Amino acid sequence: MVETITAFFQDINSFLWGPVMLVFLLGTGVWLTLQLRFIQVRHLGKGFKLTFAPLFKKEKSEGINSFKALATSISAQVGTGNLAGVATAIASGGPGAIFWMWISSFFGMATIFSEAILAQKYRVKKGSHFVGGPAYYIRDGLGSRWLAGFFAIAIIIALGFIGNMVQSNAITVAMNQAIGVDSLPINLVIGVIIAFFVGLILFGGISRISNFAGNVVPFMALLYIGGSLIILISYADQIIPTLQLIVQAAISPEAAAGGALGATIKEAIRYGIARGLFSNEAGMGSTPHAHAVAEVKHPTHQGLVAMVGVFIDTVIICTLTAMVVLLTNAHQSGLEGSAITQEGFARGLGSFGIPFIAICLLFFAFTTILGWAYFGEVNVKFLFGDQAVGVYRSVVLIFIVTGSLVQVDFVWEIADTFNALMVIPNILALLGLTKVIKSTWQQTL
Incomplete structure (x- = not known):
């Protein structure tokens, strides 16, 4: 039964996440980059200033500043994908995949800038805080209620439920590897503990989530x-040759053919772009929910801050993962997914490498659970109102516990399907509201 379901969703995903979707996402990033005149080159520095300025200012209100909003966004962006996704990209597409991951993040900065602007512009006031996201700018910007509802349902299932189930499983697996024990009772205990601490923070609302993210991220x-x-540092003499290999494998047929696993340039482009987009979530419609709550002087300020999130996620953290994997030759170990990254750190840090990655996975996956649970919650409120939030939070906790008990390989396929169903309406909104994005940005020039 499970194999049948898995095969069904694999067929769907081979269509949804084929070249068309990659072109759809990357093409939108290129389009917005041209429309905004390469904003990620000209104004990234200003984004860093706006991001970290709140850290050096005394809080004037109990609102959520741009840094806390970004921390909430990064808490969702930086997850197991930064470890497993990068390793998978290298294993499937060779070292050249990392070059194309950089390309996807470059254009993704323009995409996420636009998402944050729209999230700010079309947000609404709920009590003492703002709330917003793609469902709001699809409904109020594009004027399509049914498309907004479609997006809301997709993100609740993809991130709130199934995605968090996968994240809790990742934590459980990491803990099992660290302690050397794998049994159902222990897994249940781990799942209950994760759900307990998630519940403590989640039931405190966005203020508690943003404060936690601001301290932990x-x-x-x-x-x-x-x-x-x-x-x-221990492989310092190999850093330059490894960077050269990444570039050569991305653009040279000879280098690609002689690279890891004989990957072709086509595979390098496909896996590099796909994993890059999955890692930084630019265009997926998830992080705008965090950027909508920030109290800033102008929507474009949070747009610039949002670009910093992509830079930190992909250019810094994903690149470091890739360098560790390539420098230690862990990609040639015959392992898969996060096990490749874990092997790289074990080779680089010795016996400390395994618990180190377990600790990092714990933080990465836990904060991702909080971010994704909140993003789903915003859309539950959008569809059903505040009265449904308690039920939603309880269901999230059930999925977290369940995720610690089951093998969830097939669940990834289901999540990928609903991720694609999130992307489509969000990208349509970005394209349809390009004039709004440009005019809002031009107000600050």
């Missing part, structure tokens, strides 16, 4: 960056 990122840099 910097620590999470610095921990992973620090461990990666230690390995890079």
